[in-house]
Amino acid sequence: MDELLKPASIARRTKKDAEADFLRELSLRERSDGAEARSQVQHKPPGSQEDALEILRHEPDYDSLISVLSFLSRHEPPDSHLPIIKLPSPLSAQLVQILVSNIVPNYWAILTEDVHRGKNSGLKLLLYCLSSITGVNAILVRLRALVQEAKSEAAAKPKRPDISLNLAILLDLLSCVLQGDGWLFEAWRLATWGTDESARVKPRVQEIVATLGSGRIISLAAEAEEVAKANNPSKRVDDIWPANSLQYTQWLGRNIVKLVLSDLRPDQRKLCSDLFAKALRLGHSDRLIKQLLSELLLNTQVGATKLGNLLGNLPQTEQRKVLFSVLKHFSADHLDRLGRCETEESKPLISAVAGAISAVLDPEGNGKRHLLEWLTGSSGAGLGEGVGIRRAVMAVISQNRDDLVTVLEKSLSQFGDQLYIKYSPVLQQEAHAQVLLLSAGYVHRKSPIKLAFLLRSSVWLNAISNRLGAPHQRARFLGMVVGEALSGLVDNSDKRLNFKMEETDQDEGRWYKGLTEVSDELGFLDPLLEGRTDIPPRKREGPQKFPKRPVPPPPQAGFIIEELSDDEAPEEDDIVPYAKPDSDAEDSDDDATLVRRDKPKAPVYIRDLIKYLRDTDSYDHQKLALATAPSLIRRKADYGTEVSEHAEELASLLVGLSDRFEMENFDDLRVQGMIAIVVAKPEKMGQWFAKTFFDGDYSISQRASILVVLGLSARELAGFETSDYAAMAAFPSKTLPERVEKLYLNHNPSQNYSSSSSLKPLPPNALDNIASSLASSFLAPLAATAADAATGPDVLKLSTFSSRLEQKQKQEQEQTSSNPKIKYKSRQPKKPRVRAIPNTTAHLIATSFFSPLTALFQAALHASSSRRSKTILFHPYLLALYLKTLALLIHAAGPSTLSLPQMTAELWRLLLSTSVRAAAVGDLYVTRAVLLGFVALLDVNEDRMREVCMELGREVVEAQEWVANVFGGLRGGDEGGEEEQVKMLAAGVLVRLKEGVEKYRLLLLGDLIGFE
CATH class of the missing domain: 1.25.40.720 (Tel2 C-terminal domain)
Structure with a gap:
């Protein structure tokens, strides 16, 4: 064994030789061997994902890249419907990552130029490989890294010039990858591939919902677009539609529609509902709902129940929000143009809208509960909208007798509630009165006994009594109309209520009483489809230089200028030449080619x-x-x-x-x-x-x-x-x-x-100037009174002869009027009696300007789904301008309007609402607007402070305390400054309020014994 491990030879080198060998240049043979090895790796056709990954890591040339992309786009096995790279695996994730980080920055320019080669072009293959949730996430991760790097370098300096270029490339890649309406369907197919286990499918589906519905794509794309523009202003970054929340929401809506139109399985339906709920929070819920209505409900090729199935899996809060938005859409686009729906063409359209609402409802019946809430809740049953939408909803509710009775009982109980009569806006009371009359007519036709018993109950008697005892004229009018209408359905002719008032017999009163005879049915959607035009979404335009006025080409000369000599000149001296025309600014240019002769004419139609x-x-x-x-x-x-x-x-x-x-x-x-x-x-x-x-x-x-x-x-x-x-x-x-x-008027020639x-x-600041003048006229008498009080007692004041003469004549007139024995004939002719003319302008301002503004403001405050609108409404500048507008409206209506008590109550309570007073804390602009509102109220109600203290006693005392706190919290001292002006305004309001409180103290306390 030791012989096998014996070294063949030992080479020893010094440190100097080792350093020289480390920096030596490769020989030609060694370089050729390395290039040949790399070339073998690149040109070798990939046989597996490992081979493809190895080729991509070695900086492949264009042909090798195309071969790799073609291999990754193949289906394996051949009968599979999914390519290799889209199958979920660790190798697929590595391939996608290296394509996004290495291949795309180097080859994007070449790939985009080669787009015309057809289906197998490099760009099409690359987009096909990256069109998955894995590919989108890889692009987003790379975008986030580059954005963070750009921000860190922006603070440290210097900047890398390639960051903006790479950001622009990745944004273009993201826009191209997400193109198409079938993208969501393909992503769902990838998530459910190869397994039926819910434990594996559920995380994949949740990843789709989290990536597409969370707004992460919009925020990252918008941030990257801004960074790319800031780092390289000379290069334009256009058509990045994922950075536009509206266009992205519309794209997501089209993808949801594409998936809904397929054969929905339970998991598909759940995915659509989850994505739809997420998309509603992207800021364009009304546009999204309108898009789904157009493509799912109002489409003749699609079943009417598709949208109802989509809404069935939504949470209850989202279902309520969508249903209310659907009602609002039908009212604004179809029914509001009908007005009071008195024509014959209104009935088929209302029936069509009722059929559409019934199709949108959840098949399990949860939608009916939301409709009952809409009719009887604090939202006002379509506050500010026409009666047509209420008729359509009542037609849907009328399919169930129990629901009809529920609506009637709740409406009647609410209609007679004293707090509701006192604090609810007029528009809301009118809408609920219409619902009450409509429901009473339906119940009378289906169950007359139930209506008869209800009109014999204490609820009915208290409702009419409270309405007749209301301090506001409009509340009494609604009580009389409802009383006569419902009594006419049940009682005989000799027992019917008849208040014999002129208001109830006029057109409006007869129209209200005619609502009990209205009966609508569920109809087909054909009237809604007539004349419908689908507006395609507008593409987002990048920053561009707006066109200037076009310069026409120089006109072609169609004549010859011939110079005449003095001998050929005409000899007629008696011809008077025309005067020279005035100079034209358009013709004053030195260059005659810039003069325009084809300017458009002013419109006359x-x-x-x-x-x-x-x-x-x-x-x-x-x-x-x-x-x-x-x-x-x-x-x-x-x-x-x-x-x-x-x-x-x-x-x-x-x-x-x-x-x-x-x-x-x-x-x-x-x-x-x-x-x-x-x-x-x-x-x-x-x-x-x-x-x-x-x-x-x-x-x-x-x-x-x-x-x-x-x-x-x-x-x-x-x-x-x-x-x-x-x-x-x-x-x-x-x-x-x-x-x-000129003969009759002092005409000023300059005014033409x-x-x-x-x-x-x-x-x-037109409204600000008007409000300031109103405040000045309000403070002027108070300032004069204060100046007189500061100069000493009235007895010590000197008066002129003319003032004493005027005072003496005034005393004589008072004695003459008080003593009938003294006869005094005035030399002034007796003024003729002026015929009383109804103040229609004040009524118009109250009903069409003031009431909609106050009622819709309160509805926006109480709506649960209006967080964005609340943020906008309580912007300091906008809120202050809104309050000033209400002040000017009530001042324009004047003290002679019949609706002044109702207008005073609504504006006074709005100014004292918690939301308005919280917005005024620390903001002088809003505080000044609230004080201007009190100025307008006190000015218009100068002659009826007793009634104001009687009807709004608690509010008057509360306003005095609030204004006193405002006055005490302001320092002032800066003469002419904003804080000094607000303090003066608060002082004036406080003086007037104290005068009213002191004068009607007993009335405010409720002790009227012996007090006149």
Whole structure:
């Protein structure tokens, strides 16, 4: 054995020889032997995954890479439906990792150029090998590593130039790998391959849900895109759709639809439901639900129960959220345009929506419970929406008599609750009153005995009594209408309730009472499919330089300029030449080729205006549309139906319009256009803008513009302000000629309403200026009283002769009026009696502007699924602007509106709500807005403080304590500063509140004995 281990020879070297041998150059033979060995490894066709891994590790050339990718894409065994690399194994994970980290950065440029070679091209083979959850995770891990490296180098310096390049390559790779609507189906097939054991399948399925539904792809792609742009601004990173949450959500929705349309097994159905629940949390739940409705429910080639099966495996909270969003979608897109649903075309459409809702419900019956909650819960049964959606839901509920009775009993109990009458918004009470009347009609037709017994109970008697004793006029009106309607169903003609009030016999009262006769059935979906257009998703555009105004080619000269000599000149001296035209800014360029002769004309029809607004790539169209919209909409408001038919479309275009070309006065023109729409159709568009403020997917600045529009348009309707665009929009037949107008009016030639150059743009803080003027007018009398009190007693004050004469005349008039024996004839002629005119403007502001804003705000606070909307609504700037808008609305309505008690109660309680007061802590801007709200309330209710203290006694005392705490917590001292102004405002509000509390102290305590 020792001989076998005996060394053949021993070579000894010194340290100097060893170092020289370490740095020696390889001989030509040795280099050729290493290259030949590497070439043998590369060009050897792979026979297994180990061979493929070895080839990829040795930096293969292009042909070797194609052969390896072709081998990995083969199916093994041949009858298998899955390639080798997609089979779950440790070797597959190593292959995917080396493809992502080594091969893609080196060969991506070559592979993308070779895309036209067909199915077997290198790029197609590479994407096929990486189109799995393993491949996506490998890309995400590499992206995370590069992003962290770039951030660490950004702080330490210097930067590696290849990081942004590798990030751009990986983002392109991720976009290409995830392309396709069948991606999720293929991932599920891979997860369930080769085994039926749930212990192995379940972790794979959970990995799919965690990777695709957690938002990890969106966050990493967006972060990598920003880092790539920051490190290399010169290179554009475009079309990275996974970084856009909306486009990614739509892609995930299409994949869910593809999987749902296959033959669903229980594990497939569970995967779809889990992914759908995850996708709802990505921030675009309404768009996702609308997409699934369009592709699953409103598709003639798909069964109507597919969506119901998908919702069946969702948790109860998610089912409730999806069902409420479905109801909202049907109301907004199909039923709200019907108004009160009084026409004949409303019945088939309502039946179709009822059939669609019934198809969406869970087959196990959990959805009916959510519908009952929607009808009778605090959400208000579709608060701010038309009666059509409530009729459709009642048609679904009417299929079960017990559910109908439940809705009727809960609605009646809620309708007569004193706390509900006192604290609920008017819109919510109206919606619940409609549900009560509808359910009573259904119950009367199916079980009249049950309705008769219910109307003999104490619940019914207390409901009518509490309604008639309510302090608010609208609450009493609803009580009288419901009482007459339900009594007419059960009682005989001699015993029917009849309050003999004018309000209940008008159109609105008759419409409410007619709801008991409404009966809808479940119908087919055909009316919903008529005229439906599916809008394809827009691709995400990368950062680009917006186009400038196009420069036309130089015009071709079609004439010859001939110079005449003096001898050939005409001799007619009596011809008077025309005056030279005014200079044109367009023609003042030195280069004649830059002069435009094909400028578009201003739109004269609403459809042309809409066309111009949609053309977001044309500077001229956008500028003309914005400049023309205010006057054109006002001019067309009362002539024809153009504005009424396209009002919502115009409003949505103007609200969502962005300043791509950095136009001058862009925001002012956009706001003026929206104001023109509201002034043209205030009853409809006031509610539309209020609903859009809460429900629309808009930015904070766009929502702020909606509030500005509502505030300024309400003041214009009330007559406080007149827009210059109203004079522009007047037809020539309604105005005098300029020469004649000078004879009657002090005409200022500089004011020429025929051109928009004389129009003054709105200041950026228009509402703030109006609120400040309101606060100044509120504080002025208090300041004057305080100044008089500070100068000493009134007896010591000197008065002028004129003031003493006025005081003497006033005393004589008081004596004459108090003593009938003294006859005093006034020299002033007796004023004629003015006929009482109903204040329709105040009613319009209260119902179409104020009530929707307050009711939807409270609904958003109590909604469990509106976390994102709450975050937006309680942004300090937006919340302050919202409160200022409410203050201006109630001030514009004035003290003569019949709805003033209800408006006062709603705004006062909203200002004292916990959420608003918490937002005002430490924020002067919000605190000032709350104080301005109290200023408007005290100013409008100056003559009815007794009623305010009687109805809102607790709220008045609570407001006094809160304002006192605000006043004590402010330091002030900086004259003219913001804190000093807020403290002065708080002092004024506190003085007025203390006056009311001191004057009606006994009333606030409830001791009215002997007090008049």
